[in-house]
Amino acid sequence: MTQRAYNFAAGPAALPESVLEQAQREMMALPGPKASILEISHRSPTFKEIIESAEKNIRTLLGISDDYAVLFLQGGGRLLFSMIPMNLLTKEQPSADYILTGTWGKAAIKEAKKLGSMKVAWDGADDKYTYTPADSDLELNPNAAFAHYTCNETIEGVQFPTEPQTGQVPLVCDASSDFMHKPLSVDRYGMIYACAQKNMGPAGVSIVVVRKDLLERSSDELGSYLNLKLHADEGSLMNTAPTFAIYVVRLVTDWLLNDIGGLEKMYAINQRKAKMLYEVLDQSGGFYEGHARQDSRSLMNVSFRLPSEELTTAFLKQSEAADLTSLAGHRSVGGVRASIYNAVPVAGVEALRDFMIDFRDKHAN
Amino acid sequence: MTQRAYNFAAGPAALPESVLEQAQREMMALPGPKASILEISHRSPTFKEIIESAEKNIRTLLGISDDYAVLFLQGGGRLLFSMIPMNLLTKEQPSADYILTGTWGKAAIKEAKKLGSMKVAWDGADDKYTYTPADSDLELNPNAAFAHYTCNETIEGVQFPTEPQTGQVPLVCDASSDFMHKPLSVDRYGMIYACAQKNMGPAGVSIVVVRKDLLERSSDELGSYLNLKLHADEGSLMNTAPTFAIYVVRLVTDWLLNDIGGLEKMYAINQRKAKMLYEVLDQSGGFYEGHARQDSRSLMNVSFRLPSEELTTAFLKQSEAADLTSLAGHRSVGGVRASIYNAVPVAGVEALRDFMIDFRDKHAN
Numbered sequence: 001m002t003q004r005a006y007n008f009a010a011g012p013a014a015l016p017e018s019v020l021e022q023a024q025r026e027m028m029a030l031p032g033p034k035a036s037i038l039e040i041s042h043r044s045p046t047f048k049e050i051i052e053s054a055e056k057n058i059r060t061l062l063g064i065s066d067d068y069a070v071l072f073l074q075g076g077g078r079l080l081f082s083m084i085p086m087n088l089l090t091k092e093q094p095s096a097d098y099i100l101t102g103t104w105g106k107a108a109i110k111e112a113k114k115l116g117s118m119k120v121a122w123d124g125a126d127d128k129y130t131y132t133p134a135d136s137d138l139e140l141n142p143n144a145a146f147a148h149y150t151c152n153e154t155i156e157g158v159q160f161p162t163e164p165q166t167g168q169v170p171l172v173c174d175a176s177s178d179f180m181h182k183p184l185s186v187d188r189y190g191m192i193y194a195c196a197q198k199n200m201g202p203a204g205v206s207i208v209v210v211r212k213d214l215l216e217r218s219s220d221e222l223g224s225y226l227n228l229k230l231h232a233d234e235g236s237l238m239n240t241a242p243t244f245a246i247y248v249v250r251l252v253t254d255w256l257l258n259d260i261g262g263l264e265k266m267y268a269i270n271q272r273k274a275k276m277l278y279e280v281l282d283q284s285g286g287f288y289e290g291h292a293r294q295d296s297r298s299l300m301n302v303s304f305r306l307p308s309e310e311l312t313t314a315f316l317k318q319s320e321a322a323d324l325t326s327l328a329g330h331r332s333v334g335g336v337r338a339s340i341y342n343a344v345p346v347a348g349v350e351a352l353r354d355f356m357i358d359f360r361d362k363h364a365n
Numbered sequence: 366m367t368q369r370a371y372n373f374a375a376g377p378a379a380l381p382e383s384v385l386e387q388a389q390r391e392m393m394a395l396p397g398p399k400a401s402i403l404e405i406s407h408r409s410p411t412f413k414e415i416i417e418s419a420e421k422n423i424r425t426l427l428g429i430s431d432d433y434a435v436l437f438l439q440g441g442g443r444l445l446f447s448m449i450p451m452n453l454l455t456k457e458q459p460s461a462d463y464i465l466t467g468t469w470g471k472a473a474i475k476e477a478k479k480l481g482s483m484k485v486a487w488d489g490a491d492d493k494y495t496y497t498p499a500d501s502d503l504e505l506n507p508n509a510a511f512a513h514y515t516c517n518e519t520i521e522g523v524q525f526p527t528e529p530q531t532g533q534v535p536l537v538c539d540a541s542s543d544f545m546h547k548p549l550s551v552d553r554y555g556m557i558y559a560c561a562q563k564n565m566g567p568a569g570v571s572i573v574v575v576r577k578d579l580l581e582r583s584s585d586e587l588g589s590y591l592n593l594k595l596h597a598d599e600g601s602l603m604n605t606a607p608t609f610a611i612y613v614v615r616l617v618t619d620w621l622l623n624d625i626g627g628l629e630k631m632y633a634i635n636q637r638k639a640k641m642l643y644e645v646l647d648q649s650g651g652f653y654e655g656h657a658r659q660d661s662r663s664l665m666n667v668s669f670r671l672p673s674e675e676l677t678t679a680f681l682k683q684s685e686a687a688d689l690t691s692l693a694g695h696r697s698v699g700g701v702r703a704s705i706y707n708a709v710p711v712a713g714v715e716a717l718r719d720f721m722i723d724f725r726d727k728h729a730n
Contacts, residue, residue: 002391005399009406012608017393020401024392026367028385033690034370036385038567038613041374041691074439074569075590078604082588111588197605202403204439204569204607223447223476225440239443240562242569243377244609248403325398326406 006348009326010154010301010339011177012197018259019251019343042241050243050250051236057253061263064186064209069232071208072246076195077104077176080206081111084148084172084191087218087228089116093145097121099138099164102129102153103332104174112148121147129156131296135165145217146170146190152178154198155330157303157337158292163188170214178300179207180256181342182267190214196245198300199342201252205245256342266342273340273349274299280356287364288356291335305335311363312336318359324352371713374691375519375666375704376542377562383624384616384708407606415608415615416601422618426628429551429574434597436573437611441560442469442541445571446476449513449537449556452583452593454481458510462486464503464529467494467518468697469539477513486512494521496661500530510582511535511555517543519563520695522668522702523657528553535579543665544572545621546707547632555579561610563665564707566617570610621707631707638705638714639664645721652729653721656700670700676728677701683724689717 007014029035032046040046055070064070073080085096095117098109101124112118121140122133140147147166152159154177163171170190179194186192191210197203210228218229230238260266278297281288281304291303306312315336319327329335340349372379394400397411405411420435429435438445450461460482463474466489477483486505487498505512512531517524519542528536535555544559551557556575562568575593583594595603625631643662646653646669656668671677680701684692694700705714 002394002396003399004394007398007400007404009400009404009409012404012406012605014404015401020393020403023403024389027389027392028382029367029369031367033372034368034688035372035374035690036380038385038388039372039374039377039379041377042568043696044374044691074441074607075444076439076604079440079588079590082590086588114586114588195605202607202609203407203605204610221479223444223451223479225444225447239441240377240560240568242439242567242607242610244567245569245607323399325400326409331408 003323005323005325006344006351007325008338008340008344008352010198010330010337011195012203013339013341014343015201015248016252016255016259016343019248019255022251023248037247038244040243042237042243047243050247051241054246054250054253057250057257058207058209061180061253061256062184062186062209068186068209068211069215071210071228071231072236072241072249073206073208073231074204074242076206077174077193078107080193080208081108082115083226083228084146085112085115085118086222086226088170088172088214089145090217093143095119095141095144097141097144097147097169099133099147099149100124101132101150101158102156103330104153104155104176105150108148108150108174119144129153129158130291131293132158132160133164138164140166140169142167142169144169146172148172148174150174152298152300154301154339155303155333156291157298157301158296159298159300161295170211178298180263180266181270181300183263196249198339201249202245204242205249207249269346270299270340270342273344273346274302276349276353277302277338277340277356280353280360284360285364287360300339300341302338302340303329303333303335314363315359319352319355322351322355324348324355368688370688370690371709371716372690373703373705373709373717375563375695375702376560377568378704378706379708380566380613381617381620381624381708384613384620387616388613402612403609405608407602407608412608415612416606419611419615419618422615422622423572423574426545426618426621427549427551427574432577433551434575434577434580436575436593436596437601437606437614438571438573438596439569439607441571442539442558443472445558445573446473447480448591448593449511450477450480450483451587451591453535453537453579454510455582458508460484460506460509462505462509462512462534464498464512464514465489466497466515466523467521468695469518469520469541470515473513473515473539484509494518494523495656496658497523497525498529503529505531505534507532507534509534511537513537513539515539517663517665519666519704520668520698521656522663522666523661524663524665526660535576543663545628545631546635546665548628561614563704566614567610569607570614572614634711635664635705635707638709638711639667641714641718642667642703642705642721645718649725650729652725665704665706667703667705668694668698668700679728680724684717684720687716687720689713689720
């Protein structure tokens with residue numbers, strides 16, 4: 001068998017090894033249909049059980065009430081950036097607020113601007129997107145159709161410690177890169193959405209948790225695939241769902257429930273992993289410089305810089321050789337980024353920690 | 366290992382066994398990145414090689430020139446039903462023609478109606494969608510932005526023997542259920558699109574072949590994911606592509622090229638398979654009644670009825686028990702449907718043929 005490295009990719013990202021093993025075992029045929037998960041109808045009883053179990057797992061893990069629909073959609077965050085204003089802006093409430101803490105928030109705003117009035121309620125540009133705002137700094141419009149924020153900026157490694165307070169305005173959260181990393185009070189949100197390829201599964205499916213009353217805003221004039229209410233009415237089976245991706249989400253949520261033991265336990269592990277790496281940064285005498293301010297540090301994406309481009313290149317080359325892979329920062333910002341999502345094992349983070357200490361000892365003045 | 370049945374599902378549908386075996390072998394880790402295909406970046410060199418090979422295979426199999434872009438998109442035919450008029454209608458040419466030969470054409474029209482003026486150039490409703498029109502029967506608008514048709518209606522089992530002639534009006538073809546079943550003259554088309562889950566791979570990716578000059582029609586005001594030109598400019602990597610689905614498309618197209626030996630050979634096999642089943646229909650003395658007229662019979666979906674509901678139920682139950690699976694007609698029409706896509710082996714069709722003859726001998730008066 002081909003050897004596996006410790007994978008710190010930002011997404012698509014590491015999956016639990018036991019999930020991959022089960023997908024491998026079952027690839028040729030599932031027992032009931034005697035066909036591969038890749039070959040069975042999205043309307044078959046076997047797949048119905050899979051998608052219902054995936055939804056049930058997500059509901060159990062986050063304690064989601066029946067006031068919310070859970071959807072599985074294609075097109076990633078990018079399509080949702082358009083669909084959200086398409087569905088949630090109304091004639092009575094034609095404007096939305098966006099809180100801007102990094103690259104993905106900017107991408108969401110770009111799409112919203114094409115579709116109606118939107119206002120940036122806070123913009124972290126002046127400090128190069130290194131922290132999240134206090135509630136008192138937000139310039140919120142009390143008549144906004146919704147208020148959008150990105151709870152974890154994958155590229156900058158900036159994470160909200162807790163959700164912003166937006167009063168009666170429904171809070172819409174792009175949780176693509178930290179969904180399910182800790183427990184959430186879903187009832188504080190109008191909508192939470194996340195592409196699967198960070199914490200939940202492979203690329204090709206997004207998970208949307210949306211308060212059902214908000215779905216009444218969806219206009220019949222929308223294209224069917226763009227209509228969130230239709231997706232909810234059809235149980236995410238308006239058309240052929242991305243069956244394999246949803247199957248893997250089911251396996252990952254099984255793992256979270258049964259192997260990890262729920263999101264409180266997952267959160268404790270994630271805190272422990274992040275602490276290991278941030279301690280190396282803090283104790284490096286400035287050799288490793290973190291991007292985010294301490295109070296806004298991400299538990300998922302540890303973004304940092306080395307003193308020079310030469311050292312960065314050497315770091316990436318040597319870590320790769322030590323089977324610590326995909327550590328390059330996003331092409332837009334450079335540096336190093338260790339993505340330590342749920343499925344990255346503690347042993348992998350320990351190995352990276354040791355590598356970082358060793359590398360610093362060899363190269364710091 | 367779990368036994369595999371002969372799978373006649375309409376989609377998601379049978380895949381070549383060698384493709385599933387390779388996906389299984391490589392599931393835990395690809396040699397280069399030492400990570401699963403599910404875990405690697407869509408921008409990694411490994412995935413770049415995969416998506417480029419998939420595109421190159423498709424170009425080779427169909428002889429596609431550089432005048433056309435080949436795209437890999439999410440959202441299935443349903444999202445494309447909206448995207449096509451969004452991108453191809455213009456101020457100068459605000460109307461499109463739709464040729465209606467069955468259920469999927471109807472679904473495409475439903476979305477087009479929301480987006481502008483459209484005209485039904487032919488409608489097979491009067492004969493219950495049992496045949497395709499002659500060119501002389503089409504009421505085409507010479508100023509239409511495009512003319513849309515469905516080359517194979519999956520549910521009715523009605524297939525165009527050759528593409529309709531639309532003169533200077535760009536022909537747009539929903540080829541979801543017969544793409545790559547035979548060679549095509551791509552230069553007769555403005556655009557051909559197909560979801561993968563019939564002949565090309567798993568659910569979760571669609572393949573679009575589009576003439577590059579048509580992409581100039583896409584407006585900057587469109588949401589980014591809805592803009593075909595942006596997808597072409599970004600090589601289908603505007604955002605995270607459905608990496609695993611594209612990986613399987615690459616394996617399937619490798620199989621078509623190397624194991625089958627190209628589309629001429631695939632076509633000969635498909636003709637042989639379809640002939641076996643249609644002969645049973647024609648020689649059944651009316652016991653099996655095909656839906657489509659002889660000149661419009663699909664090589665991919667053989668739709669037929671039995672003399673009674675009781676016999677249909679018995680047929681489906683006994684075929685399932687004989688490991689000939691997923692033969693029920695679409696829930697909207699009932700009856701029996703044998704989908705015999707590229708990957709359904711000749712041996713499977715032979716087994717079904719024998720079962721059908723035997724069943725008829727036992728139950729016909």
